[in-house]
Amino acid sequence: MKKRHEFKLLSKTTFIYLIFTLVAFLGSGLFLTHEANEFINWELEHKYRRIEYKTRSVIDREGRRTADLEKLPRNIQIMPISQAPPEDAYPTYSDTTIYISRLEETWRARNKTVAIEAGGQFYRLTMTELVEDYLSLRDDIFRTMLPAFILLVVGIVAFNFLMSGYFFRPFNKILDIMRSYKVGQRTNLEKVKTNTLEFNKMQDLFHSMINRIEQDYRHLREYTENMAHEMQTPLAVIRNKTDNLIADESMMKEHGKTVKTIYEETNHLSRLGNTLNLITKIENGEFDNITQIETRPIIEQHVDAIRELAGLKSLTIDTDLTEEHRLEIDPYLLDIVLKNLLRNSVMYGTDNGPIRVTTSEKTLEVSNYGPPMEDRPDKLFQRFYRNNNHQGSLGLGLSLVKKICEVSKLQITYQYEEGQHIFRILRNGEMPA
Amino acid sequence: METPLLLQAPGIYKRSYNHRGTIIMKLLIVEDNEQLVEDMERFLEESGYVVECAINYEDASEKLWLYSYDLVIVDLGLPDGNGLELIREMKNNEVAAGIMILTARDAVEDKVKGLDLGADDYMTKPFHKEELNARIRSILRRHKFDRSNTLEVEELKVDLLSSQVYVNEIQLDLTRKEYDLILYFMHNPDRVLTKESIAEHLWGDHIDQADNFDFLYNHIKNLRKKITDAGGTNHIQAKYGMGYKFSTQNSR
Numbered sequence A: 001m002k003k004r005h006e007f008k009l010l011s012k013t014t015f016i017y018l019i020f021t022l023v024a025f026l027g028s029g030l031f032l033t034h035e036a037n038e039f040i041n042w043e044l045e046h047k048y049r050r051i052e053y054k055t056r057s058v059i060d061r062e063g064r065r066t067a068d069l070e071k072l073p074r075n076i077q078i079m080p081i082s083q084a085p086p087e088d089a090y091p092t093y094s095d096t097t098i099y100i101s102r103l104e105e106t107w108r109a110r111n112k113t114v115a116i117e118a119g120g121q122f123y124r125l126t127m128t129e130l131v132e133d134y135l136s137l138r139d140d141i142f143r144t145m146l147p148a149f150i151l152l153v154v155g156i157v158a159f160n161f162l163m164s165g166y167f168f169r170p171f172n173k174i175l176d177i178m179r180s181y182k183v184g185q186r187t188n189l190e191k192v193k194t195n196t197l198e199f200n201k202m203q204d205l206f207h208s209m210i211n212r213i214e215q216d217y218r219h220l221r222e223y224t225e226n227m228a229h230e231m232q233t234p235l236a237v238i239r240n241k242t243d244n245l246i247a248d249e250s251m252m253k254e255h256g257k258t259v260k261t262i263y264e265e266t267n268h269l270s271r272l273g274n275t276l277n278l279i280t281k282i283e284n285g286e287f288d289n290i291t292q293i294e295t296r297p298i299i300e301q302h303v304d305a306i307r308e309l310a311g312l313k314s315l316t317i318d319t320d321l322t323e324e325h326r327l328e329i330d331p332y333l334l335d336i337v338l339k340n341l342l343r344n345s346v347m348y349g350t351d352n353g354p355i356r357v358t359t360s361e362k363t364l365e366v367s368n369y370g371p372p373m374e375d376r377p378d379k380l381f382q383r384f385y386r387n388n389n390h391q392g393s394l395g396l397g398l399s400l401v402k403k404i405c406e407v408s409k410l411q412i413t414y415q416y417e418e419g420q421h422i423f424r425i426l427r428n429g430e431m432p433a
Numbered sequence B: 001m002e003t004p005l006l007l008q009a010p011g012i013y014k015r016s017y018n019h020r021g022t023i024i025m026k027l028l029i030v031e032d033n034e035q036l037v038e039d040m041e042r043f044l045e046e047s048g049y050v051v052e053c054a055i056n057y058e059d060a061s062e063k064l065w066l067y068s069y070d071l072v073i074v075d076l077g078l079p080d081g082n083g084l085e086l087i088r089e090m091k092n093n094e095v096a097a098g099i100m101i102l103t104a105r106d107a108v109e110d111k112v113k114g115l116d117l118g119a120d121d122y123m124t125k126p127f128h129k130e131e132l133n134a135r136i137r138s139i140l141r142r143h144k145f146d147r148s149n150t151l152e153v154e155e156l157k158v159d160l161l162s163s164q165v166y167v168n169e170i171q172l173d174l175t176r177k178e179y180d181l182i183l184y185f186m187h188n189p190d191r192v193l194t195k196e197s198i199a200e201h202l203w204g205d206h207i208d209q210a211d212n213f214d215f216l217y218n219h220i221k222n223l224r225k226k227i228t229d230a231g232g233t234n235h236i237q238a239k240y241g242m243g244y245k246f247s248t249q250n251s252r
Helices: A009-062 A066-071 A132-167 A169-180 A197-230 A232-246 A249-283 A295-312 A331-348 A377-381 A397-407 B034-046 B057-066 B083-092 B108-117 B129-142 B176-187 B195-206 B214-229
Strands: A076-081 A092-100 A105-118 A121-130 A291-294 A317-320 A326-329 A355-359 A364-369 A410-417 A420-427 B026-030 B050-054 B071-075 B098-103 B121-124 B150-153 B156-159 B164-167 B192-194 B236-239 B243-246
Touching (some): A009 A076, A009 A121, A197 A249, A232 A249, A291 A295, A295 B195, A331 A355, A331 A364, A331 A420, B026 B034, B050 B057, B071 B129, B083 B098, B098 B108, B108 B121, B121 B129, B176 B214, B192 B195, B195 B243
Parallel strands (some): B071 B098, B098 B121
Antiparallel strands (some): A076 A121, A092 A105, A364 A420, A410 A420, B150 B156
16 A cells, blocks of 8 residues: 655645635735836826827927927827727827836836827827836736745744744653553553644544453453353352362262363363463553562472482583572562563473573573474464474463563573573563573 | 369360370361361371361360460461461460461462461362371471371381381391381372372472372382281272272271
8 A cells, every 4th residue: 555645734734724825815915016107008098198198289389399398298109190080099098118217217008009180180190108107016926925835834833843842742642651551550641731722633533442341351351260260169169069079989980081071171271271370460550569570589499399300311400600690579479470581491391401491681581402393483472372292282371471561671592502492571661682 | 272273274285195005196286177087086086186166267276275285276367467477476475386388378478478377287278187187197207296206007017217227127238218108108098099199299299290109119119028028918009090008908
């Protein structure tokens, strides 16, 4: 799809406003020019009529004597014609220029030619009037309008540029709040004070929407929690009843397989419920006892707890831990992270080499040898992803770890290097040293 | 004139003895799910305890006032009150019984609160009954209600103080896990212990259930060998691919 250009609202309104202004300017300019032309014509006509009258009266009075032509108005050419011209031949107009030597300028002028009858003789009278003053005045209308318009454009654009920040400050603030909103956050949203109607409308809508979402979310969460919680007691009952069956020798001889399946699936369901419940709680931020933890003793504790298990798979665990490594995390969550990472590495590790647990000042690294993953690595952290060989596994361990890292502002990465699966935990925004 | 029995009752505790002359422990289960209560009652009676049940807070509170128990198993979510309150009440009334919290709520804060109030242990539903049994034993021992420091099943003897196991007075050299394992079996003789139950007892949630139970198999193999090498009987039998049973003469 072709990307459509996007404009700021203020730019848009400004643009349209300026177009409108331009039209208005042009319109009024044209109107004024038209008026000016009318005025010029009227004024000229007035002058011509006086010249014509004067000429006629001079000729009438004086007769056709050349000496008296001095008395005639200036700037005319008069020429006797033999007979009366046809009705529609005159008057005619023409534009010309006159060089005024005194000013060294060429001025515009207009000629009017009429036929007059004076002293019983027909004359062709051509009158020339300078119109430079008038016309330049008329042209000034446009000549001043253009700079005025440009000034307006510059002014408005500059104004918008400066003022948009001010006017849109509440808008941007509301946007920020919307952007940082997370479902399930229990804090009340800050209300931005503004007297702009539209912003208030938007904000009110946003708040009522959030309330609705929060309500739905709460219901959903309660449902999940209740599900996960309430099913534990029935599951305990089922398991106990199954235990009773297991104790029954004759029963087991006949239905051993069925009972086994029921037992295993019940266990699976129960662990599933517990783990999902845990994930929900983590998502809800219920583990907020964030403390700065020196990880070394805790990691050592976990490694010791699992070393024996690893030993049974003839895996060894090497540790290289530094006192420097610290994490800001809820201790309970750190336990879960370590437990799951170690369990994962014992479960999938092969005896090509040791499981390594390393900390440096910034990173925590857990690695184990093993064949590369068949699937894309990013699937690793998905819920219910599990390697085919481990059907009984919940497939929630690593997604749990990922979730914990997310809420604890840590990042976890996975890499496969030189036959080793490596998980690294870093603080957000830091690069491995 | 004789004092009325009821006035004597609170705090008065009479030890009962079974036919073998050992003290019978008295337990109170406070749990509202009847199915669960029924199963637990049966199981714990089979394990040699005297068991009473209370299905709600009021009932439990009354029983605790009237009688004495060695151990109280409390479910936190009761229909008419919070189990934590019951624990507080017990502590205020200086009830000497051990307290085991049992709950579906897998919440750390409840765990911490319960233990802070003076509970001895905490189990989350669903639990393995054998695990419950083992933990009850350890609480009772800690409270010194169970005066005996040895556990004997036929030719096997466990010295609980020194954590040593003897076969006909020959000391076995067991690893920590093997010791835990044999103790778990001997606490629950003649019962099929599922692999899940044993694995959970030994390793908690460090083990993934999906990991085939080779781990467990190795331990059991070693344990068997150590016992038989010392001249003991092979008590531990695999059952239906589901688990193992520590059988005594009763079941053989």
